Amino acid sequence: MxxxxxxxxxxxxxxxxxxxxxxxxxxxAPAPDPHPAPAPPGQTAEQVRDRLVRGAQLAVLLVGVTTQLTSCLPQLLANRDRFGAWWTEVVGFVVLAGVAATIATRLLRSRPMSRPLAFTLCGLCVAAAALASIPIPARLLLVADDWSFGIAGWYILAILLRTRMRTIAAVFAIHALVTVVEVLLKGVPDRYVTVQMGMVAVSVFGLELAVALLAVVLHRTAADAGEAAEREERTRTAEEIAEATHRDHRARYTRLLDTTVPLLTGLAYGALDPSDETVRRRAAVETARMRQLFAETDDVSxxxxxxxxxxxxxxxxxxxxxxxxxxxxxxxxxxxxxxxxxxxxxxxxxxxxxxxxxxxxxxxxxxxxxxxxxxxxxxxxxxxxxxxxxxxxxxxxxxxxxxxxxxxxxxxx
Amino acid sequence: MADEITVTVVDDHPAMLVGIEQWYADAPEPVRVVAGGATSKTAWLPPGDTADVVVFDLQLAGQAAPALGELRRLVDAGRNVIVYTMRDDEQTALTCLDLGAVTFLTKTEGADHLVSATLAAARDRPYTPPALAGALSANTNSDRPKLSTREEEVLVEWFQSESRDLVAERLGLSPKTVTTYLDRVRLKYANAGRPARSKAALVARAIQDGLISVDDL
CATH class of the missing domain: 3.30.565.10 (Histidine kinase-like ATPase, C-terminal domain)
Incomplete structure (x- = not known):
């Protein structure tokens, strides 16, 4: 059965x-609870990483905003009567500024971006850059007159710095592809102009990808720093536990006087009978208590x-x-x-x-x-x-x- | 004679040697101790050098530290080593597993586990005794293989109860499924960390047995 x-x-x-x-x-007095619920391991590392990467994102954003204000804005104004359909450039500029504002708000309020939002913003950057470059003739694309190419990259980087290198490279590739398509549609210019374009593209992406690589290194450093912080935290917790246990230990030692001493005196003076079951049970309990107390001197934590x-x-x-x-x-x-x-x-x-x-x-x-x-x-x-x-x-x-x-x-x- | 499993026992307590021989005598399949000795030399010299399985005590006389170096050398020579020790801490268990020991048994785990582990080791099949299961479930190393919730439950409960029937009862599984979960966990560990012949053999055998598929790796 x-x-x-x-x-x-x-x-x-x-x-x-x-x-x-x-x-x-x-x-x-009752000691304060020495054992607060611990932070799950890895959390400190996460926090450290978060702070570091957020700082890097802010720095990249600052680079972007500065570029947009000091380099793109004058170019935008200079382009006003040069190529026609200037409004597309203005719209592109405003959209990019909007993206920058969104990133800034999120970063400053420490609110993480969801993946869909991040990718939408990246899409907006690519689209705005393409839109702004519509009126610009093929031979001037990517060079200074086409102000929107590089700036979009900085904002994409600011958005995606948290993600893997692969994702960043993929979005950059899309950005480059859009420009290539644009060049093809507008008619491929002379070879030396194309080569120049390639060089600009490589230097712009090269710089941005280098920053992205730095972020990868940052990730690793953050993990190490987090681990170190956690180790320190553990040591601190252990110390505090030891101290609290010591207090508790002394409190219980004092308490033994109330229970063990009467039992021993009772036995010594014959007031308590060792053959009595209750007396024996009491003795067993007291022994257990004392043993526990003695054992704690070995390992208090x-x-x-x-x-x-x-x-x-x-x-x-x-x-x-x-x-x-x-x-x-x-x-x-x-x-x-x-x-x-x-x-x-x-x-x-x-x-x-x-x-x-x-x-x-x-x-x-x-x-x-x-x-x-x-x-x-x-x-x-x-x-x-x-x-x-x-x-x-x-x-x-x-x-x-x-x-x-x-x-x-x-x-x- | 061909089906007989041969064992070399490295343990510095003569009583252990006798006891282990006795346990093997009652094994469901023929197991014979071909050599026994107090140092790892026993496993390197004839007749101990060709045994199918080496039962290895980590804590040998005259050594303060566990003989992990010896264990590593035996594993690197392609031996199936069962670590059989007084040490009951998880870090030692995890280290031995990473070095390539086929399994880790504590001496509080009795005859049944040693015999089962030996039979499994001789055939490159996984065997996870409760003490090891406990170590795996408490493993917080960052390189720990990812386990499913069910696998975690089975590990903990196998450690707690030492009874497949009870684990099966509690989780509403058959005892055989419990074993399958334990084996799969063991294979995930075999597939991680430092490479060793014994680990590769475990994985290869599991694929042959249909316990895991190549896609799982």
């Missing part, structure tokens, strides 16, 4: 955190594990052999969450008959504490009955095994 049931229980709705077992009259070990200790005292396996780096866990995780595990450990396997898996996305024990299936009900607001539990029973996992998710899956 096998009975199996698998239930996933998200934390019970807005329940208050279960009361903390600390006596309220504790001598020391892993409160979750230490609290779990206390539960394991109690189970071992009842003759259960417990295997503990831990994976993943130490991560700060807020005290209430820790309490829920440990209480769930302790409940299963307490109901184990002979063997249990406790595991802790810590990843950036979640902390999972699991206990598998040869425990009666009724144990599942007891676990489910516990109030939780921060963690989720999953219970599975099969072939006389009870397996409960408590998960604290720091990132949605």
């Amino acid at each position: 096998t009975d199996h049931a698998t239930t996933a229980r998200p934390g019970a709705a807005p329940a208050l955190p279960a009361p903390v077992p600390d006596p309220p009259g504790s001598a020391t 892993d409160p979750l594990l230490h609290e779990l070990r206390a539960g394991i200790d109690v189970a071992e005292r009842q003759g259960v052999s417990v295997q503990l396996a831990v994976r993943g780096e130490i991560r700060p866990v807020p005290q209430p969450v820790r309490q829920e995780l440990v209480e769930t595990a302790a409940a299963v450990l307490a109901s184990a008959r002979t063997t249990a396997r406790a595991t802790v898996v810590r990843t950036p996305a979640a902390i999972r504490v699991s206990v598998l024990a040869d425990a009666p299936a009724e144990g599942a009900a007891a676990v489910d009955a516990q109030r939780r607001s921060r963690t989720e539990t999953t219970t599975t029973t099969k072939n006389g095994k009870l397996w409960v996992e408590a998960v604290w998710r720091t990132k949605s899956p």
